[in-house]
Amino acid sequence: MTTERWPRELRLAKDRRSLHIAFDDGASFDLPAEYLRVTSPSAEVQGHSPAERKTVAGKKNVEIIGVEPVGNYAVKLVFDDLHDTGIYSWSYLYELGAGCEEKWQAYLDELGAKGLSRDPRR
Incomplete structure (x- = not known):
């Protein structure tokens, strides 16, 4: 049985480099x-x-340029690289927050294993 968690606050940082929830x-x-x-x-x-x-890879400097509601269950984030097709449900955002350290390390390990970088291509 899953407990539904609802956001009380959702705020994009002024520098557009993070989302507070x-x-x-x-x-x-x-x-x-x-x-x-x-x-x-x-x-x-x-x-x-x-x-x-x-x-x-290559998204070290990406910014969020839009946060659009999707019904009452999610948001669509728009990034400055024009990626805008992900629908982030409240439960997915909670999962990303709660597992941030492990998921981030797994991502870094995956980049390393594939010889990729966080830095944008020049």
Whole structure:
């Protein structure tokens, strides 16, 4: 049985490099734009199966340029690289916040294993 958590506050930082979200259970997270971009729930990033998931590199300096509500269950984030197809449900944002350290380290390990970098291409 899953407990639904609802956001009390959702705020984009002035520098557009992080999204603050506070939930009704008292948990709150400051999620970096880069982290949100590389973990986008979109099919473009996640694929249609785990085998299709892509490792997104070069997003170290990405910013969030838009936060659009999707019903009462999610937001669509728009990034300055024009990626805008991910729908971030409240439960997914909570999962990203609660597991940030582990998920971020797994991402860094994956980049290293594939010889990729967080830095944008020149």
